[in-house]
Amino acid sequence: MSSSNSGERYLSRYLVPNQLPAPQSIKSLQLYRKGTDNNPPIIELGSPQKLILAFDELSDLSGQFRITFTHHNQNWENSNIPQDWYLEGINEIILGGGQKNELSEPNYFHYKTEFPNDQVKFKISGNYMLHVSDFNSGVRLFSLPFFVTENEGEIVSWVETVYNAGQRYNAIDQPFSEFVYPDFIEFPQFDLSFYFVQNRFWGDFKQSENFDFSEQDRSQFHLSRDNAFPANYDFMGLNLNSLSVDGNQIIDYQPGQTPPLVVLREDILNFSSDPVRGWTSNFGNPKNATDSRYANVRFRFDDGGQFSENEGVYLVGDFNQWLLSESNKLKYNEDSGYWETSSLIKQGTYTYKYAVKEGELGINDLILSDTITRQNQEYVSFVYFQDPDYRYQRLLQVNVFRTSD
Known part of the structure; x- marks a missing residue:
């Protein structure tokens, strides 16, 4: 998007x-x-x-x-x-x-x-x-x-996971909802529209193309398999609460630099990702105390020789609005043998991924994921009503729900 x-x-x-x-x-x-x-x-x-x-x-x-x-x-x-x-x-x-x-x-x-x-x-x-x-x-x-x-009507939502159905034989999630509409809706099949979003990526919203109005007071809607969400979408966690060498993720800390330098242990394609469970935010959790520090965080990625400079690998995370920008594009360091980039990040906890561009407008942030295994996902369903008098889209219901183990 x-x-x-x-x-x-x-x-x-x-x-x-x-x-x-x-x-x-x-x-x-x-x-x-x-x-x-x-x-x-x-x-x-x-x-x-x-x-x-x-x-x-x-x-x-x-x-x-x-x-x-x-x-x-x-x-x-x-x-x-x-x-x-x-x-x-x-x-x-x-x-x-x-x-x-x-x-x-x-x-x-x-x-x-x-x-x-x-x-x-x-x-x-x-x-x-x-x-x-x-x-x-x-x-x-x-x-x-x-x-x-408006919290009008009643809604229940759930997810059906289909295994080995994705492009890379990964599992896919089909979100479903049932909406019992309020009395003022006279023509639901014409005036209602339904959308789903995965993991609060609001720009990647998907409109439901399947709905059933056969019952008088309610409708069911869901995404088709062709339009379903990947069930293996995962995140890597970044813990910067303490700016010190922890032997796990932070392998070097240089407080004498301005800003301080933090060097992370390398991420290795198809090996080292530790999917974050309980992900709940697009913004991470930066510390708000006045003594919280910013650090120049160096990310290093071992792609196993799969990518070239022309293809472009990007660091995306909740510290940069998941944005593919030139400032977060990784460059190959011949001395270290890793793709590297740095980002100025405040103390706190965050999630991130590596992504590549597909054409001018495409984003592929699953090609560098570690797993085809199903992960827990968060979904939001939206019910909109075209107001017949004022001709704007009223948001009748929003439902936040998650997959479970």
Whole structure:
């Protein structure tokens, strides 16, 4: 999935269409429902639930930012409805001040805000995007998707795993849902649409092409086998809570460098991946204490001689919005014999993968995975209703569910 801004294309399973990824100066992005930072960015319309936005800016000076909101349809196109239909109050949150770090360069300020609040309230359900701009210049820095649901009707969801059915004989997951619709829906077969997302990769949403409206008050929907999700999608874990040699993952730590250098044990194709169980976030879990440090983390990958410079191997993870960018492209080091790249990452815990490009818009992040074995996955099902009066997509239900052992 790609997003575009000023003609530039970005490749990431996380980015939805027209989403702008964060620049190199913005780090440790988080957007989650208040309560725990592992919550997905989903709130119920009219409820007291709030979303938390947090991020760091690498800077010696405190900044000021403007946050605005847009409403979108189920495919992330602008819904083209007036602002006062979906927003109560002023479409603006001013965020400034920030907490300065106490230890170690690079210097950064940590920013955090929550919404809806007294200034901004959402009047309708649907897909939303927040946009963060520099207050002084007006330049848009990044955007993030979130969801407001009505919690109308009832939904149950489950996964059926089919083994040896994938392109590489891997297992595939077919998510299923049953939706009992509320009384106001008169023509469900025309006005409802259904979507699934795997592991919160919002940009890799898939519309259900199979549905059954034979029962009067409910419908069932699911993905076909040809459109199913890989059941062997796995992640590698990165533990940077303590910046010290641990003999396991961190094999070298050089605090005298600015920023400090962390060298990781090499990842070996089809051998060393340790799939992360209980994965629950697109953003990782960066530490928010003011004495938390950033380190220049060097990743090293042994591909067994399978790839060339022309093909391009990329490091993608929740510390870089799962973005295939030139800054995270691995280069072959003849001295070490590994593909290597470095990324500036804050103390905390994260997940990552290696990926290759397929054509101009394709991402293959399974070709370098260790396993064809089924792994636990998280899924989200969405039910949208085309409002017959106002002609926008209402988000009636969102259901988060997981596969199990």
